[in-house]
Amino acid sequence: MSGLRAFAAVDLGATSGRVMIGRVGAEVLELEQVARFPNGPVRREDGLHWDLGALRAHVVDGIAEAVRREPRIESIGIDSWAVDYGLLREDLLQGEPFHYRDDRTARGVADVHARVPFAELYRRNGLQFLPFNTLYQLRADARMPAADTLLLIPDLIAHELTGVRAAERTNASTTGLLSAHSGEWDVELAALLDIPARLLPPLVDPGRTIGTVRPEIAERIGAELPLIAVGSHDTASAVAAVPLSTPRSAYISCGTWGLVGLELDDPVITDAAREANFTHERGVDGRFRFLHNVTGLWLLSETVRAWETADGAPLDLPALLDAASATDRGISLFDTDDPSLSAPDDMPARIAALLRASGAPVPEDRPSFVRSIVESIAAAFADAVDAASRLTGREVDAIHLVGGGSLNTLLCQATADRSGIEVLAGPVEATALGNVLVQARAVGVFGPDAPLEALRDLVAHTHRPVRYRPRA
Structure with missing residues (x-):
């Protein structure tokens, strides 16, 4: 590695979101927060939802501020919480995404388990039982039959920025519809649950370029930037930056x-x-x-x-x-x-x-x-x-x-x-660091075949942990 390279990390949490500038060099890994905004459930007549319009506006404003402060930014990466989604029909969002704590999911659990017992689900997708997993939410979602695409939250924001429909694999694995064995969509399971296969978009892996921001977004943020898939499930990005000592x-x-x-x-x-x-x-x-x-x-x-x-x-x-x-x-x-x-x-x-x-x-x-x-x-x-x-x-x-x-x-x-x-x-900001590091590797900062351990080595070198030893 040589020089200092800059990237924009959009990190969306269930209570707040941030946009960070990440700077990466041979012995440098630093973050600068340029925007922080509230996030949380909004109650509508039919239940708890996410205010996607406000979230999108905050993200675009945050990226614009990042580019204003650091014109050398080379790309954007987005991560968020898992399982929640938006349904599209001809690129139009069919209502605000439901919040995973909305109580409608109980109906979906009973319906799914009546069709496919949990033991069989686990054999196929390897997921622990959580009543808000995406497949349970879908079975309780009256909007599903009319939709043509399902996008999880970071993929939905990526679509709004680039117009591209894609599902990043780490987050797709939280839906319950991805095979734990092949890493591909389990269309047979989807059929058993009457979830149309057309809802499942093409899968992309961390490090792949999803697309370039649309012209109107480029004008708003002040740059025509690529959006790179990172570990878009925030835990995937966080674990990527954990400097595992052994x-x-x-x-x-x-x-x-x-x-x-x-x-x-x-x-x-x-x-x-x-x-x-x-x-x-x-x-x-x-x-x-x-x-x-x-x-x-x-x-x-x-x-x-x-x-x-x-x-x-x-x-x-x-x-x-x-x-x-x-x-x-x-x-x-x-x-x-x-x-x-x-x-x-x-x-x-x-x-x-x-x-x-x-x-x-x-x-x-x-x-x-x-x-x-x-x-x-x-x-x-x-x-x-x-x-x-x-x-x-x-x-x-x-x-x-x-x-x-x-x-x-x-x-x-x-x-x-x-x-x-x-x-x-x-580190405290492991999620944003993992987001930035995957982008950096994608554009060649670490070399073409750098393993995940090389990214973690930089974290270990630049972010020393605080040690807590067990007390007798």
Whole structure:
């Protein structure tokens, strides 16, 4: 590598989105945030949706600002959360995309499992059961029969920018309609579920150019740029940037959700893996992300939001976490994945009800309540790491925790303590880094045949982790 190259990374999360400039050089890997904007569910008459129009406007404005600040930008990459989608008919969006927490998905689960038992689904797609997986959503979507294309959120934004219909493979693997064995669309499964094969667009891999922005977009952003497919599922991009210290390292990508698992070359589709609810999502370079979804810091953010609403004023979260770390009261644990915690609003009351039902005492003050939440998340992380180890026969010797959760020292230390394994925290911006690195490799920054490990080596060199050793 020589010189300094620049790229635009669009990173869309379930609560906020960002546009970042990534600069890559021989010993340089840095990010500059140029736009941040809110994102979240909007309630319409027929349920919870995403405001795609607002999201698109924020993305275009953010890219324009990135180009204004850094005219050397060579390409754009987009990543987002998984499973949610838009339906097109002749390039027109058929209503706003539904939000994965909309309660209509329960109807889809019953309908899908009546047609194809879950054990058979798992044998074909290798996905853990989550009631909002795309195939369940589709079976509850009255708009499906009239549509001609399904695009997941990053593919939908890419279509709005370039006019090209394509499905990036890492995110497509979260739909439940991609074969875990071939990595191609399982059109036979789609037919069993009466999902028209015409909905499934051509697949592209990370590093492929999807297209060039349309002229009107180029005029708006000030440059005619290519849009390159990255690991468009944000966890795929995050894992691509995890500087795995040993071949036996586990990872936790922690934000709203905690994605806990191992990187594998081949799937482990067994009854034991199915019963443990482990999934096989595709990663960059054909790797498998063998992982379990754990409800993450959404539990804490929803709790804080409820308290702020009750107080009519913002809370000092760092101070609250410091107080939680110092509390010496008994810690009550609860199941972070209990279905009663899946909906927004009233989170403190939901958690308190769950604790009472289990016979555990409800914390009496806010620091103790926060400690209960964080320790329960850490316990779930430790359990998932242990299960991944048992299911693969791989003894885990380090846990890399990346994403926003890596800044939560209480969570990092609790995860180390409860797992008995050293936690290496950071980088915080793993998702955006992975997005940028895949773009950089695609345009030749690392050489034509650079393996994923070369990208991770640059992360390890430029972003030193914080180490948390288990306490006795």
